[in-house]
Amino acid sequence: MTVVVGYTSTLEGEAALAAALAELADADEKLVVVLSRPSDPADANGQQEADAVRDRLDEADVVFEVRQVPPGADVGEHLVTLCVERAPRLLVFGLRRRLPEAHLELGAHARRILLDVPCPVLVVKSGDEATAR
Numbered sequence: 001m002t003v004v005v006g007y008t009s010t011l012e013g014e015a016a017l018a019a020a021l022a023e024l025a026d027a028d029e030k031l032v033v034v035l036s037r038p039s040d041p042a043d044a045n046g047q048q049e050a051d052a053v054r055d056r057l058d059e060a061d062v063v064f065e066v067r068q069v070p071p072g073a074d075v076g077e078h079l080v081t082l083c084v085e086r087a088p089r090l091l092v093f094g095l096r097r098r099l100p101e102a103h104l105e106l107g108a109h110a111r112r113i114l115l116d117v118p119c120p121v122l123v124v125k126s127g128d129e130a131t132a133r
Helices: 011-023 044-060 075-086 108-116
Strands: 002-007 030-035 063-068 090-094 121-124
Touching: 002 011, 002 075, 011 030, 011 044, 011 090, 011 121, 030 044, 030 075, 044 063, 075 090, 075 108, 090 108, 108 121
Parallel strands: 002 030, 002 090, 030 063, 090 121
Antiparallel strands: none
């Protein structure tokens, strides 16, 4: 089986990656990390981010694949399409905290993902904030 994680180099992205690693059921399960920074050969920061994630996963000794969202693609749509094609056991992504009066509002990407992916979704917050499933 596969666990997919939407990753950004933010506190939320780090929390999502850590949660996805913790969710791997066994050594044969594959982790697919989707970097939200579009792949662009001219973007040195995007390549550094990809290399840093690969190094971290090599150290974690897990089976993994790192993918980048294609230039011009919508991150939410890309994750939904990937989940439809790959049928993962779980999708994990991080969510920024919203203001208390807007606690039921989600960003466009999060809303699209939650409504359209055909698999269970684990949404994590950064730091000491609660994890919701």
